[in-house]
Amino acid sequence: MKVKIFLAALSLGLVSCESMDLVPKSQGNTASWYTNETELSLASNEFYILGYWQEPLSSSEQWSDNTTYRLQNRNPGSGGTVLDGTLNGQQYEVYHLWEQSYKLIARANTMLENIHKAEGHVTQSVINRYAGEAYFARACKYADLIFFYGDVPYLENTETITEAEQQGRRPKAELIPLVYADFDKAIEWLPVSYGKSETIHFTKGAAMAMKARFALYMGDYEKAAKEAKACMDLGIYSLEPDYAKLFKQSTKVNPEKVFVLPRSIENDVVLDSWIVKNGLPRNAGGYGSYNPSWDLLASYLCTDGLPIDESPLFDPHNPFKNRDPRCCMTIVPFNTEHCGFEYDPSPAATTIMNYTTGKTQSNQDTRKVNQYASYNGLLWKKGIDASWMENGMKVESDYIIMRYADVLLIYAEAMIEQNQIDDSVLKAINLVRARAYGVDVSATSAYPTVQMGSQEELRKAVRIERRMEFAMENQRLQDLMRWKLASKALNGYNYIMLQPNDLLSNVVEKGLWFWGMTPQIDEDGLADFSHLFNAGYCTTGAQRIFPDREYLWPIPTHDMELCPNLTNNPGY
Numbered sequence: 001m002k003v004k005i006f007l008a009a010l011s012l013g014l015v016s017c018e019s020m021d022l023v024p025k026s027q028g029n030t031a032s033w034y035t036n037e038t039e040l041s042l043a044s045n046e047f048y049i050l051g052y053w054q055e056p057l058s059s060s061e062q063w064s065d066n067t068t069y070r071l072q073n074r075n076p077g078s079g080g081t082v083l084d085g086t087l088n089g090q091q092y093e094v095y096h097l098w099e100q101s102y103k104l105i106a107r108a109n110t111m112l113e114n115i116h117k118a119e120g121h122v123t124q125s126v127i128n129r130y131a132g133e134a135y136f137a138r139a140c141k142y143a144d145l146i147f148f149y150g151d152v153p154y155l156e157n158t159e160t161i162t163e164a165e166q167q168g169r170r171p172k173a174e175l176i177p178l179v180y181a182d183f184d185k186a187i188e189w190l191p192v193s194y195g196k197s198e199t200i201h202f203t204k205g206a207a208m209a210m211k212a213r214f215a216l217y218m219g220d221y222e223k224a225a226k227e228a229k230a231c232m233d234l235g236i237y238s239l240e241p242d243y244a245k246l247f248k249q250s251t252k253v254n255p256e257k258v259f260v261l262p263r264s265i266e267n268d269v270v271l272d273s274w275i276v277k278n279g280l281p282r283n284a285g286g287y288g289s290y291n292p293s294w295d296l297l298a299s300y301l302c303t304d305g306l307p308i309d310e311s312p313l314f315d316p317h318n319p320f321k322n323r324d325p326r327c328c329m330t331i332v333p334f335n336t337e338h339c340g341f342e343y344d345p346s347p348a349a350t351t352i353m354n355y356t357t358g359k360t361q362s363n364q365d366t367r368k369v370n371q372y373a374s375y376n377g378l379l380w381k382k383g384i385d386a387s388w389m390e391n392g393m394k395v396e397s398d399y400i401i402m403r404y405a406d407v408l409l410i411y412a413e414a415m416i417e418q419n420q421i422d423d424s425v426l427k428a429i430n431l432v433r434a435r436a437y438g439v440d441v442s443a444t445s446a447y448p449t450v451q452m453g454s455q456e457e458l459r460k461a462v463r464i465e466r467r468m469e470f471a472m473e474n475q476r477l478q479d480l481m482r483w484k485l486a487s488k489a490l491n492g493y494n495y496i497m498l499q500p501n502d503l504l505s506n507v508v509e510k511g512l513w514f515w516g517m518t519p520q521i522d523e524d525g526l527a528d529f530s531h532l533f534n535a536g537y538c539t540t541g542a543q544r545i546f547p548d549r550e551y552l553w554p555i556p557t558h559d560m561e562l563c564p565n566l567t568n569n570p571g572y
Contacts, residue, residue: 034114037122040130043111047137048200050261050269052104054399056093057144057474058272063093064476065295065526065544066467068494070375073542074290082477083490085545089557089572097148098556101141102155108138109157132189136202136210139182143214146172146179147478148553150569154178168565169555176218183211192234205231206259209402212410217482221414228411231258237404239435244329247383249397259402263395271395279384280393281332282364282373283341283352292331292378292471294495294538298519298527299467300327305448307521316515326436326468332379334514339386341365345377347500348508368500375541376496377514382472405432405469413462419455426450429465436468464525481551485524490546495529495538506536547571 033039061067062075063082073081075093082093089095111134118127138156145152151169159167186207194201212227231237240246240256252262263269280286300323302311313322320333332338334345342352347368351360364370365379388395412428415421429450430441437447450461466479480486497503507513516537520528532538549571560566 034111034117035121036118037126040115040118040122040126044130044133046107047104047133047202048261050263050399052100052141053261053401055100056096058399059093060474060477061472062290064480065489066293066471066476068291068293068376068496068541070289071541073544082550083542083544083546085547087550087554089554089560089568094553095556095558097144098559101145104141105138105155106158108134109155113157128189129191132186133202135182136186136190136207139179139186139214140210142175142179142182143210143217146175147217149555150552151175153566165563166565167563169567179214180211180223183207183214187211192236200262202259205234205237206402208234209258209407209410212407212414213402216410216414217478221417225411225414225418228407228414231407232411237407239404239431241435241438243326243436244382246403247397248385249383249387249395252398256404257398257400258404258407260398260400262398265391265394265396269396271397273393276388276393276395279380280388281339281341281343281379282370283354283361284339284389287372288365288374288379289372290380291374291376292380294376294378294519294529295527296467296471297327297331297378298521299464299525300324301448301464301468303448307525309518309521314518316518317511317513319514324436324468325438328381330380330382330471332381338379338381339384339389343379345374346508346513347504366500367497376494380472400473405435408432409462409466409469416455416458416462421452421455421458425458426452429462432465432469460523460525467525484551486546486551487548488524489526490544493543494541495533496541498537498539512537
């Protein structure tokens, strides 16, 4: 029998013989498998392995201007970072995204090559459903590969070792229609829902939404708007009324989730322990080291709809006051209860209230007491509550890949980029904004509505809305890259607090806590803290470096060594 190779252990699967993943254990032997629905179901389970979807892109928030990590840019598991200007083909993020994508593509190809064996044993609709799942998985992974690497090898069949070694890169322009075609098959064959388990399996709506995202990323705005509108017109998705609730681990099924992969303590599929520890405050037993950036805090509009440097409502000494509600739902406001403790990073606050005991205690969340507390004074709040401290800090929050708010904003952005601006565009943005304020979109006096304006004005509005809405959801880097703003936003410094004693004398004791003056916001919604630094109110943390070449990632070194027809992207 001809020996086949799956794209497994390393990207194209060209590894030593003892590590070849020739037959995935969960799929059985392809010579006798795929003949009934049970076997098709077991084989399709492979598509839902969380690692194929979350790694490494679940860390991409750390590669953007939304986060800081002490005095360095931090990527867990990496020998370097995406933001130090030295991205290369041996770096974990580079080869792991490539590897995991081609692994799942191989699983999908195997299903599609063998599903004909079920003919005569199951109905055509059953065959189509499972084929639709395979097409969806393949389309999503090629979408990721094309976005980050551009031209990539395209495989729609399993390969012999010799065949795989001869693979080269196919032009992106040839691949985009193939990805659309896979999404179209998924849209045609996947059901609208599966009843109570609809957030587990791929659906028609998920295929429409992910096709819309891919089209948006490719600059195909007409197609992006069309597919987003088709998803909207299904009439089965809506916004969760409570923005904060949407991200809690107690919220498993709600009408906003279009495409999620569930985590489960029972099945030992939980949030990465590094994220849990770094998300929890030090007072609650965490590290509190993976922090929202000052850039992000400055980006939230005030309640009058104006940026902080234009709004008379903004107070740099109380930066959480009069801000878009998502600000306080995403970043822990000072002097509020969080995970059972008062949160106050001020060096003057050496003790805080423990709400569980009703007593004061040493404040581990200020650097005056604990030198490794948050360097910029900020902590993530989005999705994080006292339940993170339970069950041995095992957290089962769903991994959200697509939700309805994104569908609405994809539609709005795609229409704006076509300069087809009408009431439907304004409504799509305002639905998202009104939900943040906890009101109906029609209650126009209760929130700052987005009004009709020029293409440039509305382009800026939807970009700001995306940043406020999707912080900590691993979308910021891709947004900056596709808007060609990464080289601007990601070249510069993270700004952090002074050392505790200097912070006390230069800021706190002068009545200037938290920010000594208002940061400036530029035409792209990006914050400038240089004048605070020059005035001695803050200092610099890690320097972010994003060279233009990194708009496309390098091809993994291992695969280039094994496949002589693979060429690298420019600059590597």
